[in-house]
Amino acid sequence: MGRHVVCAVSELPPGERKIVEVEGRSIGVFNVKGSFYAVRNRCPHKGAPLCNGLVKGLVLGPEPYHYVIEREGEILKCPWHGWEFDLTNGRSIYNPHKIRVKSYDVTVEPADDEDLSIETYAVSIERELVVLHVN
Ligand code: FES
Numbered sequence: 001m002g003r004h005v006v007c008a009v010s011e012l013p014p015g016e017r018k019i020v021e022v023e024g025r026s027i028g029v030f031n032v033k034g035s036f037y038a039v040r041n042r043c044p045h046k047g048a049p050l051c052n053g054l055v056k057g058l059v060l061g062p063e064p065y066h067y068v069i070e071r072e073g074e075i076l077k078c079p080w081h082g083w084e085f086d087l088t089n090g091r092s093i094y095n096p097h098k099i100r101v102k103s104y105d106v107t108v109e110p111a112d113d114e115d116l117s118i119e120t121y122a123v124s125i126e127r128e129l130v131v132l133h134v135n
Pocket of ligand 1: 044
């Protein structure tokens with residue numbers, strides 16, 4: 001359990017993801033329109049690497065032969081069988097009360113007093129870091 005620096009904020013622009021290995025778990029960290037979310041990289045259906053899936057919007061059909069796409073960039077689609085998950089909370093779109101992927105808190109923190117190792121950051125002038133909190 002703990003706090004793990006993922007990268008500088010500038011290294012993870014909106015619409016991008018970064019998959020990290022933390023405490024024996026593969027976790028995907030996503031930048032969704034400037035907000036950061038993290039989910040386990042293992043689909044609850046059959047164990048696919050969920051975080052390699054397509055990030056898309058929520059397709060709604062308010063009436064026959066019409067559809068609208070809302071919440072663009074907030075929905076993660078499993079690459080194996082297409083189950084969809086809400087990146088903001090890990091809940092399944094189809095069955096949100098029973099099926100969910102583990103989600104984790106992500107914060108953006110100032111880099112000023114961070115101990116950045118030379119192996120990870122050769123030179124850093126970044127002001128903020130993406131930090132994953134695993135519980
Ligand atoms: S393994 Fe993800 S939907 Fe089947």
